[in-house]
Amino acid sequence: MNKLYFSQGIRDFKESLKFHQLVKILISLDIKRRYRRSFLGPFWTTISLSINILIVTSIFTSIGEGSIWTNLPYTAIGVLLWHFISTNALESCDTFIQAATIIRQANAPIFVYIYRVIFRNLIFFLHNLIIIALIFVISPWHIGFNLFYAAAGFLFLLVNTFSLAILLSIFTARFRDVGQLVTNILPILFYITPIIWKRGFTEIVSKMDAVMVFNPIYSSISVVREPLLGHSVDIHCWYVVFFITPLLFITSIYCYGKLSKRVAFWI
Amino acid sequence: MSVGIEIKHLNVDFPVYSNTSRSIKKQIFKKNLFKRVSKIDSTHVAVNALKNLNLSITSGDRVGILGKNGAGKSTFLRVLNGVYQPSSGELIVRGSLNALIDIGLGLDAEATGRENIFLQGLLLRMPYETIALKLEEIIEFSELGEFIDLPISSYSSGMLLRLAFSIYTSAEPDILVMDEWLSVGDLNFQKKAEGRLLNMVESSQIVIMASHSEELVRAISNRVIWMDGGEIVMDGTPDDVCKKYFGCANE
Numbered sequence: 001m002n003k004l005y006f007s008q009g010i011r012d013f014k015e016s017l018k019f020h021q022l023v024k025i026l027i028s029l030d031i032k033r034r035y036r037r038s039f040l041g042p043f044w045t046t047i048s049l050s051i052n053i054l055i056v057t058s059i060f061t062s063i064g065e066g067s068i069w070t071n072l073p074y075t076a077i078g079v080l081l082w083h084f085i086s087t088n089a090l091e092s093c094d095t096f097i098q099a100a101t102i103i104r105q106a107n108a109p110i111f112v113y114i115y116r117v118i119f120r121n122l123i124f125f126l127h128n129l130i131i132i133a134l135i136f137v138i139s140p141w142h143i144g145f146n147l148f149y150a151a152a153g154f155l156f157l158l159v160n161t162f163s164l165a166i167l168l169s170i171f172t173a174r175f176r177d178v179g180q181l182v183t184n185i186l187p188i189l190f191y192i193t194p195i196i197w198k199r200g201f202t203e204i205v206s207k208m209d210a211v212m213v214f215n216p217i218y219s220s221i222s223v224v225r226e227p228l229l230g231h232s233v234d235i236h237c238w239y240v241v242f243f244i245t246p247l248l249f250i251t252s253i254y255c256y257g258k259l260s261k262r263v264a265f266w267i
Numbered sequence: 268m269s270v271g272i273e274i275k276h277l278n279v280d281f282p283v284y285s286n287t288s289r290s291i292k293k294q295i296f297k298k299n300l301f302k303r304v305s306k307i308d309s310t311h312v313a314v315n316a317l318k319n320l321n322l323s324i325t326s327g328d329r330v331g332i333l334g335k336n337g338a339g340k341s342t343f344l345r346v347l348n349g350v351y352q353p354s355s356g357e358l359i360v361r362g363s364l365n366a367l368i369d370i371g372l373g374l375d376a377e378a379t380g381r382e383n384i385f386l387q388g389l390l391l392r393m394p395y396e397t398i399a400l401k402l403e404e405i406i407e408f409s410e411l412g413e414f415i416d417l418p419i420s421s422y423s424s425g426m427l428l429r430l431a432f433s434i435y436t437s438a439e440p441d442i443l444v445m446d447e448w449l450s451v452g453d454l455n456f457q458k459k460a461e462g463r464l465l466n467m468v469e470s471s472q473i474v475i476m477a478s479h480s481e482e483l484v485r486a487i488s489n490r491v492i493w494m495d496g497g498e499i500v501m502d503g504t505p506d507d508v509c510k511k512y513f514g515c516a517n518e
Contacts, residue, residue: 019389021389021395022386022389022390025382025385025386025389026386029375029377029378029382029386032378033377036377101369101372101373102372102373102390103350104345104350104369104372105350105366105368105369105372105373105390106348106350106373106390106391106392107348107349107350108390108392171291174289175289175290175291175294176289176290177289177290177291177292178291181291181292261352262282262352264350264351264352265281265282265351266282266284
């Protein structure tokens with residue numbers, strides 16, 4: 001029985017790839033919407049994020065160690081990755097509600113609407129990368145071949161975001177308060193994860209270091225951020241990522257196979 | 268492979284949710300603290316919208332569906348379109364199927380008419396290249412002129428319907444499913460639309476249309492199904508079923 005749902009999910013996944021043109025047009029409409037009546041469009045988010053990063057870095061530099069230029073890349077990459085993860089999580093909560101009229105009318109696999117959220121945010125993420133490029137130009141550091149590790153790490157992060165989006169999309173369609181729950185949990189996760197602060201930042205944080213490694217968000221961010229900064233990654237982070245990625249993926253495909261056909265009744 | 272539809276013991280249950288059952292917090296608490304109460308206070312109700320349908324539709328059939336409001340006609344059409352999945356039973360659709368139900372619902376208000384043609388076309392499973400080929404013809408038929416490059420939020424309701432109609436009727440499905448005969452636009456456009464729809468009906472191998480009009484059902488179909496309460500009451504020639512159905516309705 002279990003295998004049946006999983007293979008159903010995989011079958012739908014393959015089927016959904018035929019709809020790449022539809023996904024493309026849905027995303028292009030979403031992006032045009034952002035640019036409409038605004039020359040800067042999504043770059044407004046970029047500006048607000050860069051101000052955010054600048055302020056946070058200066059505060060943490062003044063109470064921590066290092067100079068602002070050594071801390072800036074760390075914070076910038078962390079915040080941008082977190083922004084990507086969290087907006088995906090937030091917007092997944094509304095995937096099917098946003099697409100309700102289309103779903104009731106067309107019989108495309110609902111993967112299509114999940115792709116729409118993920119890839120739309122990926123494109124906005126690429127917009128935001130300009131911040132890191134700018135910091136690099138002003139104050140370069142050594143990256144070298146680590147870039148490949150960072151790319152591999154990002155691929156894992158992308159798969160995890162995708163799995164999470166599937167789960168959230170489906171469960172928010174069924175349970176309307178999951179969205180509120182996510183909205184409330186996200187800021188907490190942001191503060192307990194070393195995104196704007198570093199491991200060993202204070203004494204208490206040092207004591208909890210062992211627990212910290214098992215925070216999947218930290219691990220997912222680390223495997224991208226550390227190589228990008230030219231550092232080596234704590235091997236534990238890779239272990240966590242290797243463990244969590246297939247687990248989350250299989251769970252989400254299983255849930256999809258089991259529940260996706262019910263979504264039309266829920267919205 | 269011939270075009271056709273096979274339906275065996277098809278059931279569709281519609282879940283109706285109360286506020287409690289839509290809240291994950293309440294669900295969790297209910298299960299842990301008041302396990303017994305939840306059994307009595309069952310908030311999960313299902314409406315049996317289609318009951319044990321058995322049907323075989325083959326190429327050449329022009330099926331009219333009659334029935335009161337709430338008889339399950341629209342649900343049945345949506346099941347055929349693959350929007351609602353059967354709760355049990357079997358449904359096999361051979362051939363491409365397009366449903367003209369709620370036309371215009373999927374339009375994106377902020378996108379231009381042209382963008383919407385692509386969006387709707389792709390939703391109707393038309394290949395991108397086909398839409399591109401038919402683009403000019405669709406624009407011309409809709410009589411929108413220069414409006415086609417404006418966001419459709421600036422359109423009048425008549426213009427919107429004309430656009431939607433032109434897109435929907437540009438597809439060439441094997442099986443055409445319609446909820447009521449479409450009539451859109453002013454008198455002039457209506458005539459044009461009528462001709463186009465008739466054309467589409469003729470070129471489709473199977474047509475399934477729900478309607479309330481005796482005249483229309485007699486004109487279009489060669490087989491009529493009467494539905495009531497989610498069940499098939501009668502399935503026969505237009506003459507037989509119309510006489511019974513409209514005879515009953517008049518009484």
